[in-house]
Amino acid sequence: MKDDWATFGADLHLDLTGASGLRTGLMDALREAARSGRLAPGTRLPSSRTLAADLGIARNTVADAYAELVAEGWLTARQGSGTRVAQRAAPRPPAPAAAPRTRPPRGRPAHSLMPGSPDLATFPRAAWLRAARRAVTRAPHDAFGYGDPRGRVELRTVLAGYLARARGVYADPERIVVCAGFVHGLMMLGKVLRARRVREVAVESYGLDLHSGLLTDAGLRIPCLPLDGLGSETRALPGMRGAGAVLLTPAHQFPTGVPLHPDRRAAAVDWARSTGGLILEDDYDGEFRYDRQPVGALQGLDPERVVYLGTASKSLAPGLRLGWMVVPESLVGEVTEAKGWSDWSSSALEQLTLAEFIESGAYDRHVRAMRLRYRSRRDQLVAALAERAPGIRVTGIAAGLHAVLELPRGTEAEVIRSAAWQGLAVQGLSFFRHPDAEDRREALVIGYATPTDSAWTGALDALCRILP
Structure with a gap:
């Protein structure tokens, strides 16, 4: 031949x-x-x-x-x-021009208690690999082509059952859109809202500036709702005449950690029904409730007025880049168009693996195991503070992967500087404050899930040393 x-x-x-x-x-x-x-x-x-x-x-x-x-x-x-x-000496790149130094160079912190991340060392590699093998073996030929922009139907079908069972979400597979995490979902929703001529999206007084920035980048104004011990004051929504949507973290407000009171949940839904507005529900860590049953998703109160957003970032790992939206029926076409006509954002094989992982029961087992692990971390944190920093009040600990350590007024910046000298990365509550927020409390937001087991004791010791 x-x-x-x-x-x-x-x-x-x-x-x-x-x-x-x-x-x-x-x-x-x-x-x-x-x-x-x-x-x-x-x-x-x-x-x-x-x-x-x-x-x-x-x-x-x-x-x-x-x-x-x-x-x-x-x-x-x-x-x-x-x-x-042959082995030869590698060519030496030219030395970069020395930049003027205004401060000593910072090394990598020895410990991190930054919020927003699970313990990445606990990713279930063996179980995920087994699910991936089964998924690839069973994958239809069209899984290797350009897919449905809403995502693989296998994952959407499995998610519909899981979200209904575990989070109380009304979820039909036809109304689920797979995305590459919450940020990707919010970017799409920003486009949709702008196309609908929405001009303002109300946000909570404390939250991630990344999320607020995505909304402002879409041309939307972001007035903020007051926030107290019962959650965001959604009864203020009718007074925000320009708001066509509101972004909430009802199950576990980020970063203060309070759940949205039932009366305020009802007020948000009443506002959406009476004005035609939308509620964007960020259920970022709703599975991790420690002291009683998890608070159900707000979406269950009115699936036609709430867009539910969830991800695998806290339950598994952010590196998977897998999230999902459950959207009102009237919004499916617009969200799909905003995403584009081919599912380029999330690997079809990763979607099929997650579908297999959930369907096999491995996801539930992993979440339960991590719930016990993180609750133990939380309890160790509370006990250490009670013994070594008894003047510090800890709040927001009924759920999630972080706690709020309230500080005396005027001390937050100094505590963060002390942490840096101790090689400890921490985040102050003021970092998450909306510019128009009236609440000016000072605190640390401590991500107790972030360190590995080997680093946890050292991180906890460093934290206790810096507290006033």
């Missing part, structure tokens, strides 16, 4: 330029590729037969060039190992 160049071994891109002969030009190109580091030491080169066919030149020409470069020390050739780039 006639040889076909496309059936040969590894590809190698070479630019044969100049007026020199083929052999000399090939040697020059290989030297330059090795000298510049484009071909790293140890890289295996194609056989002389393969490279000759690729370049359209005689095999002897390539063999002679290889032999010459071996003699010069640029390449090595051993029986059974093929021809490889």
Whole structure:
């Protein structure tokens, strides 16, 4: 059978330029590729037969060039190992210009209690790998093509059952849109709201500026709701005449940690029904309730007025880039159009793996195990503070992966500076404050799920040392 160049071994891109002969030009190109580091030491080169066919030149020409470069020390050739780039000193990059220093350079903190992340060391690698193998084995051929912009139907179907069972969400697979996390979902909703001529989205007095920034980037104004021990004051919504939507964290307000009071849940839904507004529900850690049954999702009160957003970022890992929206029926087409007509944001194989992971029961088992683990961390934190910093009040601990440590007025900035000297990364409550918020309390927001087991004791000790 006639040889076909496309059936040969590894590809190698070479630019044969100049007026020199083929052999000399090939040697020059290989030297330059090795000298510049484009071909790293140890890289295996194609056989002389393969490279000759690729370049359209005689095999002897390539063999002679290889032999010459071996003699010069640029390449090595051993029986059974093929021809490889020889080990040479890597080219030294030019030293960057020294930048003026206004402060000592900061090293990486020894410990981190930053909120917003689970313990990444606990990712269920073995169970995920088993689910991935089953998912790939069972995957239909169309899973490897351009998919439905709403996401794989297998995942949407499994999510519909899980969310209804675990979070009290009314979730039909046709109304679920898979996205690459909450931020991606909020970006799409910002487009949809702007296209609907919404001009304002009310937000909570404390929250992530990243989320507020996405809304303002979409051309939306973000007035804030007052916040107290019962959650956001949703009864203020009717007075916000320009607001066409509101972004809430009802199950566990981020970062203060209070759940939205039932009366205020009802007030938010009443406002949405009477004005045609939308509630954007961020259920970022709703599965992690420790002292009683989890608070159900707000979406269950009115699925046609609430957009429910959830992710695997806290329950599994943010690196999976998997999230979901359950949208009102009237909004499905607009959200799908905002996402685009091909599901480019989340790998179909990751979606199928998550579907298998949930359907097999592995997801429930993992969440239960992590719930016990994080509750133990929370209890250790509370006990350590009671013993070593008894003047510090801890709040927001009934659920989630973080706690709020209330500080005396005027001390937050100094405590954060002390933490930096101790090699401890922490976040102050003021970082999350809306510019128009009237509440000016001072506190630390402590992510007790973030450290690994080996780092947890050291992080806790460092925290207790910096507290007033």
